[in-house]
Amino acid sequence: MGTLIKGKPVADKIKEDIKAEVKELRAKGTIPKLSIIRVGADPGDISYERGALKVMSELDIDVQVNALPENITQEEFVDFLKKVNSDSSVHGILIFRPLPKQLDENVIKYVIDANKDVDCFSPLNVAKVFEGDESGFPPCTPAAVMEMLKYYNVELKGKRAVVIGRSMIVGKPVSMMLLKEHATVTICHSRTQNLPQVASEADVLVVGIGRAKMVNSEYVKDGAVVIDVGINVDEDGKLCGDADTEDCARKASLITPVPGGVGSVTTSVLAKQVIKACKLQTGSC
Numbered sequence: 001m002g003t004l005i006k007g008k009p010v011a012d013k014i015k016e017d018i019k020a021e022v023k024e025l026r027a028k029g030t031i032p033k034l035s036i037i038r039v040g041a042d043p044g045d046i047s048y049e050r051g052a053l054k055v056m057s058e059l060d061i062d063v064q065v066n067a068l069p070e071n072i073t074q075e076e077f078v079d080f081l082k083k084v085n086s087d088s089s090v091h092g093i094l095i096f097r098p099l100p101k102q103l104d105e106n107v108i109k110y111v112i113d114a115n116k117d118v119d120c121f122s123p124l125n126v127a128k129v130f131e132g133d134e135s136g137f138p139p140c141t142p143a144a145v146m147e148m149l150k151y152y153n154v155e156l157k158g159k160r161a162v163v164i165g166r167s168m169i170v171g172k173p174v175s176m177m178l179l180k181e182h183a184t185v186t187i188c189h190s191r192t193q194n195l196p197q198v199a200s201e202a203d204v205l206v207v208g209i210g211r212a213k214m215v216n217s218e219y220v221k222d223g224a225v226v227i228d229v230g231i232n233v234d235e236d237g238k239l240c241g242d243a244d245t246e247d248c249a250r251k252a253s254l255i256t257p258v259p260g261g262v263g264s265v266t267t268s269v270l271a272k273q274v275i276k277a278c279k280l281q282t283g284s285c
């Protein structure tokens, strides 16, 4: 029976490190600040926002929530974003995605100031993740996956990693981050043939699909580490992952639960990136 590896101790350690940094910044008269831009009131956005507000308040980081109307035009949105970009009291900007259809993400991604882009929307930050240049901001969720693997001492060098999912917010960036740690990475998606067979070759299996409990023990090699990024709601209205945790745990050595796994580390990583942005902008690093 595999061990459940929880996010809380990982999040607590990240928060502990940040606390001292916030104190130092505040002593110098700098108040770190995150600006959240939410269009409409999507439940996923709202639940992430709630988590982010809680963590930032614990850490004494200021947050400004900008709830914009669902029908905002492209021009109005771009004007608003430019204002936040140039507000020197704001160090980090988080724009919830996906944005509604009338807003063109392929234009907006070039508008956000890359130095404030704490969740990797800007192509400049995307490029840095792909180059393995750590001076930018990777998206918080893949960074949380890497924090979990590091905290629980999972060896990556030379190991086979399989990622299921190829989105820009989870699958692709986490694949590049695993590659930087010298794993041999395979990226799977909805057209992958013989998925259970490919997945079961993995020493480390990272799942970010958006299908409740799709991954079962058939996808898992004996002794593999399973990182479940999925956040879904099951038939009973309860949160669950993309993996059937109980079934996978019969074969896995380590597996992350949902809730209480990767998702609970994401907001602490967000705080860490706000502090990194703040230090960059105030020249205190």
Ligand SMILES: NC(=O)C1=CN([C@@H]2O[C@H](COP(=O)(O)OP(=O)(O)OC[C@H]3O[C@@H](n4cnc5c(N)ncnc54)[C@H](OP(=O)(O)O)[C@@H]3O)[C@@H](O)[C@H]2O)C=CC1
Pocket (backbone or CB within 6 Å): 141, 164, 165, 166, 167, 168, 169, 170, 171, 188, 189, 190, 191, 192, 195, 208, 209, 210, 211, 229, 230, 231, 232, 242, 262, 263, 264, 266
């Ligand atoms: N923990 C956290 O903080 C966060 C969690 N999430 C969760 O992670 C999951 C993934 O999110 P996200 O990446 O945004 O989702 P997307 O819908 O953008 O991407 C899903 C990916 O999974 C692939 N996929 C879909 N169905 C299958 C299938 N049957 N077999 C194999 N691959 C499949 C898709 O393939 P294709 O490209 O071919 O369509 C796609 O690449 C969701 O459950 C989401 O809720 C997301 C963000 C943050």
Ligand SMILES: Nc1nc(=O)c2c([nH]1)NC[C@@H]1CN(c3ccc(C(=O)N[C@@H](CCC(=O)O)C(=O)O)cc3)C=[N+]21
Pocket (backbone or CB within 6 Å): 044, 045, 047, 048, 051, 052, 094, 095, 096, 097, 098, 119, 140, 141, 169, 231, 257, 258, 259, 260, 261, 262, 263, 264, 266, 267
């Ligand atoms: N630019 C951008 N980046 C995102 O990462 C992003 C986004 N937009 N839009 C919305 C989705 C959704 N999402 C969630 C993350 C955590 C919980 C969540 O429930 N977290 C719990 C913990 C869940 C668990 O324990 O696994 C918590 O924070 O306490 C929900 C939703 C991020 N998203």
